[in-house]
Amino acid sequence: SAVISQKPSRDICQRGTSLTIQCQVDSQVTMMFWYRQQPGQSLTLIATANQGSEATYESGFVIDKFPISRPNLTFSTLTVSNMSPEDSSIYLCSVVQESYNEQFFGPGTRLTVL
């Protein structure tokens, strides 16, 4: 399976600021995704990061709040903009490699907004 790393692993941020999370994969992957996991909850898909084009966002998530970049097949960033305490969550990068139906996750970025 692909090895996925995320930076930072955790951060504490002030309300109104923005944080960019990086996701790096050790091999080229067909698809990359960003998920949010609120405390004690399951995982919710934010968007699909498309290489060379705008990300595809799920209902309830918008580009202005969660801009995403994917400049190549091994790297993506997610920015959480104008943060509020409600944005405190774990943000997870996920990839699909080879087989279209097996999906792997990074270690997550634990964000706390004060």
Next chain:
Amino acid sequence: GQQLNQSPQSMFIQEGEDVSMNCTSSSIFNTWLWYKQDPGEGPVLLIALYKAGELTSNGRLTAQFGITRKDSFLNISASIPSDVGIYFCAGHLNTGTASKLTFGTGTRLQVTL
């Protein structure tokens, strides 16, 4: 949208006992996946199921893809302390133009010695 109901929500079992959890969906899936998440970590893929009726094992883990394609179960035999964590089922539906994984609500497993 699609929803996955996972049960039980939590379980307390003794070391050595067998565990069973299941997921049901209102819609069909092409693939069922089972993940385990430890505190402070991302989910780790345990088992992937690709065909209706398929029964797959991975060590002490056994999972089945329901015949109706709307459900799946995961069994853990002879539980050990390191089995503690949250288990998520996930259904995958690839429509050709979109690929989306829908997660269950999770089962929190606690193992006592």
